Amino acid sequence: MSLPSAFDPGVTAVLSALDLKAVKHVFFVACGGSLSIMHPAKFLFDQHASLPSDVYNAAEFVARAPRSLDRNSLVVLCSMTGTTRETTAAAEFSRSKGAMTIGLTMEPASPLARAVDHVVGFEAPYTTGVAIDARNSNYSRIYQIVMGLVSLTGGEDLTESLIESLFALQPAIDGAQAAFAPMFEDYAPRLAKKDVIYTVASGANYGAAYSFAICVLMEMQWINSQAIHANEFFHGPFEVVDKDRAFILMKGLDSTRPLEERADEFLHRFGSAENILVLDAEKLDLSGIDPRFRGNVVPLIFFDTLWRFAYKIADLRQHEMLEARRYMKKIAY
Amino acid sequence: MSLPSAFDPGVTAVLSALDLKAVKHVFFVACGGSLSIMHPAKFLFDQHASLPSDVYNAAEFVARAPRSLDRNSLVVLCSMTGTTRETTAAAEFSRSKGAMTIGLTMEPASPLARAVDHVVGFEAPYTTGVAIDARNSNYSRIYQIVMGLVSLTGGEDLTESLIESLFALQPAIDGAQAAFAPMFEDYAPRLAKKDVIYTVASGANYGAAYSFAICVLMEMQWINSQAIHANEFFHGPFEVVDKDRAFILMKGLDSTRPLEERADEFLHRFGSAENILVLDAEKLDLSGIDPRFRGNVVPLIFFDTLWRFAYKIADLRQHEMLEARRYMKKIAY
Numbered sequence: 053m054s055l056p057s058a059f060d061p062g063v064t065a066v067l068s069a070l071d072l073k074a075v076k077h078v079f080f081v082a083c084g085g086s087l088s089i090m091h092p093a094k095f096l097f098d099q100h101a102s103l104p105s106d107v108y109n110a111a112e113f114v115a116r117a118p119r120s121l122d123r124n125s126l127v128v129l130c131s132m133t134g135t136t137r138e139t140t141a142a143a144e145f146s147r148s149k150g151a152m153t154i155g156l157t158m159e160p161a162s163p164l165a166r167a168v169d170h171v172v173g174f175e176a177p178y179t180t181g182v183a184i185d186a187r188n189s190n191y192s193r194i195y196q197i198v199m200g201l202v203s204l205t206g207g208e209d210l211t212e213s214l215i216e217s218l219f220a221l222q223p224a225i226d227g228a229q230a231a232f233a234p235m236f237e238d239y240a241p242r243l244a245k246k247d248v249i250y251t252v253a254s255g256a257n258y259g260a261a262y263s264f265a266i267c268v269l270m271e272m273q274w275i276n277s278q279a280i281h282a283n284e285f286f287h288g289p290f291e292v293v294d295k296d297r298a299f300i301l302m303k304g305l306d307s308t309r310p311l312e313e314r315a316d317e318f319l320h321r322f323g324s325a326e327n328i329l330v331l332d333a334e335k336l337d338l339s340g341i342d343p344r345f346r347g348n349v350v351p352l353i354f355f356d357t358l359w360r361f362a363y364k365i366a367d368l369r370q371h372e373m374l375e376a377r378r379y380m381k382k383i384a385y
Numbered sequence: 386m387s388l389p390s391a392f393d394p395g396v397t398a399v400l401s402a403l404d405l406k407a408v409k410h411v412f413f414v415a416c417g418g419s420l421s422i423m424h425p426a427k428f429l430f431d432q433h434a435s436l437p438s439d440v441y442n443a444a445e446f447v448a449r450a451p452r453s454l455d456r457n458s459l460v461v462l463c464s465m466t467g468t469t470r471e472t473t474a475a476a477e478f479s480r481s482k483g484a485m486t487i488g489l490t491m492e493p494a495s496p497l498a499r500a501v502d503h504v505v506g507f508e509a510p511y512t513t514g515v516a517i518d519a520r521n522s523n524y525s526r527i528y529q530i531v532m533g534l535v536s537l538t539g540g541e542d543l544t545e546s547l548i549e550s551l552f553a554l555q556p557a558i559d560g561a562q563a564a565f566a567p568m569f570e571d572y573a574p575r576l577a578k579k580d581v582i583y584t585v586a587s588g589a590n591y592g593a594a595y596s597f598a599i600c601v602l603m604e605m606q607w608i609n610s611q612a613i614h615a616n617e618f619f620h621g622p623f624e625v626v627d628k629d630r631a632f633i634l635m636k637g638l639d640s641t642r643p644l645e646e647r648a649d650e651f652l653h654r655f656g657s658a659e660n661i662l663v664l665d666a667e668k669l670d671l672s673g674i675d676p677r678f679r680g681n682v683v684p685l686i687f688f689d690t691l692w693r694f695a696y697k698i699a700d701l702r703q704h705e706m707l708e709a710r711r712y713m714k715k716i717a718y
Contacts, residue, residue: 084620104437111616115641266621278611283444287417288599
C-alpha cells in the first residue's frame with residue numbers, strides 16, 4: 053500500500069517514516085484558528101477510521117494529561133507561524149510521553165517545527181484570506197494525513213479520490229465567490245451594524261463556524277459571537293432568536309446537513325430573513341470533487357469565501373481586518 | 386472487585402450487569418444541559434482511564450455515525466425527562482449497532498428509559514436549581530459510573546473515596562452559597578443590565594460554563610453569551626475585552642486551574658473588576674472531599690450556587706427564570 057504520487061511529498065514522507073502499526077490513538081492538538089481545522093479532521097477520521105481520536109486545545113491537553121497518551125499515540129499539531137507557545141509545549145509534552153508527533157506549520161525553522169518528530173509544511177492557512185492554491189492549505193494537508201492514515205492502517209483506500217478532489221478545489225472556491233457575491237453585497241450593510249452575530253453549523257462545518265466566530269468576528273472586528281452547534285441550538289440558544297438577531301448559517305453536504313436545515317427552518321420562522329445569511333453548499337458547482345468528500349471540503353470553500361464578506365463588513369465599520377488588534381501580539385500576556 | 390455499598394444501587398446494578406471486558410470505547414451522548422455534564426465526565430475519565438471516549442451532541446452522534454461504534458462500545462446517555470427525541474434516537478441507533486447503552490433519566494417510564502439496556506435514575510439535575518441532596522444529582526451518578534468503570538476495568542480503585550466525597554458535597558454547596566452571597570448581591574445590578582455576558586472556564590469546569598451560557602443566560606434570560614475556553618480566550622475572543630464587557634470566570638481546582646488564572650489576570654488588566662464575576666474555588670470549604678476529586682466536584686458547586694445569581698438577575702430584569710421561554714416546549718419545532 054502506497055500513497056498517490058500527487059500527495060504532498062511532506063505528508064507522504066511523514067506517513068512512510070512513522071510506525072503506523074503502533075498507533076492506537078490520534079490526538080489533534082492546536083489553538084484558535086489552527087484548532088478549528090482539527091474538528092473537521094476528526095469528523096473525517098470518525099467516519100473512515102476505527103481508531104479513536106480526540107481534539108484538544110493545546111494548553112488543555114497538557115494540563116489534562118490524558119492517561120492514554122503514550123508511545124502508541126500519534127499527536128498531530130498545527131500552528132501557522134509555529135510560534136504558538138502552548139502548541140510547542142504540547143509537542144514537547146507528547147514526546148516526553150513517548151508519543152509520535154507531526155507538526156503542521158508554515159515555518160520549518162519555528163519552535164513547533166523543532167519540537168516535533170516530523171514537520172508537514174503548508175503555504176498558507178485558510179484563515180488569512182490570502183489567495184493560494186487551495187490544495188496547499190493546512191486543511192488540505194491535514195485531510196491528506198487523515199486519509200493517508202486510514203489507507204495505510206487497513207481502512208478503505210480513498211487517497212486517489214481525495215487528492216483529485218483537492219485538485220478541483222480552487223475552481224470551486226472561485227465559483228463560490230462569484231455565486232455568493234451578490235448576497236454578501238446585500239447583507240453586509242445590515243450585519244455591519246450588529247453588535248452580536250452568531251454562526252451556526254454542524255458536522256464538518258463546525259470548525260469553520262468556530263473560526264469565523266472567534267478569529268474573525270471577535271478577534272478582528274470586536275463583534276460578539278458564538279459558534280452554535282446546529283442541534284445544540286434547540287437546547288437553549290434558540291431562545292435569543294428574534295427579528296433583529298443576526299446569524300450566519302452554514303448548510304453543508306455532509307451527513308449532518310439535516311441538523312443545519314432544521315436550524316435554517318426555525319431561524320426563518322422566528323427570525324428575519326434579512327438578518328440571516330445562509331451559505332448553502334447545494335448552490336455550489338463542485339465539479340471534479342468526489343461526492344464522498346464534498347461534505348468535507350465545503351467548510352474550506354465557505355471559509356474562504358466568507359473572507360470577502362468579512363472585509364466588506366470591516367470596510368463598512370471602518371475597522372481594519374488584520375491590523376486592528378488591541379492585544380494579540382501587541383502586548384505581553 | 387466490587388463497588389462500595391454506599392454507591393447508588395442503580396449504578397452498581399448496571400455496572401454489574403454489563404460485560405465490561407468487552408468495552409473498548411465509551412461515548413457520552415446528550416443534548417444541551419444534559420450534554421454539559423458529559424464534558425466533566427470525560428475529563429474525569431481521561432485522567433483515570435486508558436479507554437478512549439467521545440462526547441457528542443445526540444443528533445450529531447447519529448448523523449456522524451462514528452465507524453468505531455459497535456458492540457464493543459458503551460454509550461452513556463442522559464435526558465432529565467427522558468423525552469429528548471434526539472437522545473432517544475441516539476440510544477436506538479447505538480443498540481442497532483450492537484452497542485451497550487446506559488440511560489440516565491429521572492423518569493423510569495420515559496422513551497429514553499425504554500430505549501436503553503440499562504437505566505440509572507437521579508433525583509434532579511443540577512440544572513433546575515431545585516434543592517436536592519447533591520449526591521443524588523445527575524453529576525453525582527455519572528461520576529459514580531465513570532469511577533466504577535475505571536475500578537472494574539483494572540484501573541485504580543478510588544470508588545470509596547469518590548462516594549465519601551459525594552456525601553460531603555451538600556455542606557460544601559451550602560457553604561459556597563453563604564460565601565458567594567455578598568458578591569452576587571454586589572454584581573447582580575450591574576450584570577443584569579448587560580446584553581452580553583461571557584462565561585470562561587477550562588477542564589472540569591467547562592461543562593458548567595457551557596450550561597450557564599446556553600441554558601441559563603441565553604435560554605432563560607435571552608442574554609447573549611458564549612462559554613469561552615480559558616485558553617482559547619487568548620486566541621481570538623479576548624479582543625472583545627474592554628472596561629464594559631461582562632464575564633463570569635470559574636477558577637477551579639483541577640489541573641487546568643493555571644489556564645483560568647491566566648484568563649483572570651488578563652481580564653483584570655484590561656477589563657473592569659466590577660464587570661468580572663470570579664468564582665474562586667480556593668475560597669470554598671471543601672472539608673470531607675478528597676483532594677483528588679475536589680477539581681471534579683467544584684463545577685457542581687459553582688453551578689448550584691450560580692442559580693442564586695441567576696435568580697437575582699432575573700428579578701432585576703423582571704424576566705421570569707423558568708416560565709419565560711418563547712419557543713422551548715411551547716411550540717412544535
